[in-house]
Amino acid sequence: MSPPATTSLEAPPPTAPDDPAAPAGATALTPTIRATLRRRRIWIVFAALVALGVLAINLIGGTARGGGPLLGSDNAAPGGAKALVEVLRGHGVDVTPVDSYDLALDAAKSGSTVLVYDELGVLTADRYSKLGLYADRLVVVAPDFVALEALAPGVRLAGFASGPLDDVACDVPAARRAGSLSDGQGLLRVDDDAAADGWQGCFRDEGDAFAVVTGEGRGGEITLVPATTSFENGRITEHGNAALAIGLTGASERLAWYLPGPTDAAAGEAPTIAELTPGWVSPVLALAVILTIAAGVWRGRRFGPLVAENLPVQVPAGETSEGRARLYARNTARLHALDQLRIGSIGRLAQALRLPRAVDVASLAEAVAASTGRDPVAVRQLLVDAQPVGDADLVRLAGELGDLEADVRARLAPETGPGRRP
Structure with missing residues (x-):
């Protein structure tokens, strides 16, 4: 078995859909601003209602006071005099x-x-x-x-x-x-x-x-x-x-x-901050400062000259993929995650079928369908059009992409025995 693949800490990002190296037509279906607003319309409406309520309260309060002080001698509002x-x-x-x-x-x-x-x-x-x-x-x-x-x-x-x-x-x-x-x-x-x-x-x-x-x-x-x-x-x-x-x-x-x-207001007679705060505040603040300094001395790093050392740092590709997957999962970016999987699958399928790097997705889907016997419409749906509606749907589509790649490789692999393919 070959050793696990590794990648550098500064590995290049995945090929974007508009990268010239990617097959033409591999357009990512990342949600647009309109789709994002439509998905979050409930919170937008709620925020608008809160803003309108605050504005109405301010307007009603200003109208009740009539723009003058309460019991103002020239205030003709209900609260004036x-x-x-x-x-x-x-x-x-x-x-x-x-x-x-x-x-x-x-x-x-x-x-x-x-x-x-x-x-x-x-x-x-x-x-x-x-x-x-x-x-x-x-x-x-x-x-x-x-x-x-x-x-x-x-x-x-x-x-x-x-x-x-x-x-x-x-x-x-x-x-x-x-x-x-x-x-x-x-x-x-x-x-x-x-x-x-x-x-x-x-x-x-x-x-x-x-x-x-x-x-x-x-x-x-x-x-x-x-x-x-x-x-x-x-x-x-x-x-x-x-x-x-x-x-x-x-x-x-x-x-x-x-x-x-x-x-x-008599400024000279106004109480100071020390007079307003309880008596226990000053000792507690002093104790907090002492404890902070003691903790810094106890657990802090020793001071010394900085040492510059060039160390080869290698991060396994699996860890990089897992980290990016966690970021996608945390932000519920199912479609973006699926787009990254599709970009990789399209590149590997084009390479396996010996197609030019600038091939469009429609031509790639027809070539994949011809090599596997699948429906070209279904292949294009899997590579471009299908959108996940939940985590289970995302896992299903990812599995179908893997099955499609495996099917293409199996169809193109040489026979290892009479009537058998690996």
Whole structure:
């Protein structure tokens, strides 16, 4: 038996279908872009639906906000507050939109009512305390934990109301005129210490939670409204929302409508990364660095000069074929794998039949059929036209190619005995 064939590590790639050395007409049936798109059309449609959904959500969100901030004084969208501002101006209230903390503090010092809605949560406790100290009337819409701790210790967030509220439960004139509030209200709870300090709630819900809480701060009257519902364009006409909003914001001749922005964040008071991370992070990072260095010293290669050595490297042809076959199998490239087998079979058949290297596949199929007695159409179907629809079909076609080559070699081999062929 002859030794197994070997090939160099840099063996030339298989002959491509358009190589001049390959028989003419041996066109590979590798899937085209159209076939690839058609095979993956389900994923393409799914990705398109996801993109359309994201676009629709963005459009709906932008339409709902109307291109302006929530409770913006000039925002006419359902979430804006332009309706309330225009009504106040119609009643002689001088409404001034404010977009910086310094202007809001100046308005508070001048005796204006200050409405604060910190959607981004950028104001610190110190800034809330200063506003409460200088403002005669301060209305805080949707206060967060920082605002409650700075302005009303003992008042806590308590979720949302279960429906419309009609139990006024306080003697605040604005609440008495409103009489009731629509659903969608936030709730605050007043503990005993806060109640002892004079804080009272209006519009009671179940569990002693209130939709409005008022009290006296260090400088003047402070009103906490935990939801924006009563001020929004789309909800202000429901129940007594309008009466409450006008009563709270129109108590004086001037109103500063303050919506803090990113520029109002106190950069000097912002926590550092070290303050935000837990205490165990730094020791763990230091230990990880030490372990990495130790592992590198333990398992790393020794440093030294590079040695150039020319070693003959031979890779068996079978290993090369197996590696390429695994790549085809991993990418489900059945047709491409079959094309490579067909290219090799066509070249070997042409060589066995002593045909010129430039012979076309049709002529080769006729020559093979003539030498084996097979149907020329079936031979051409096997060499060019048939496409595998699965792994089993690919194995079957590969076996038929081998049988065809073996049949041609057997037909052309000289007789080894009376009436016998090898």
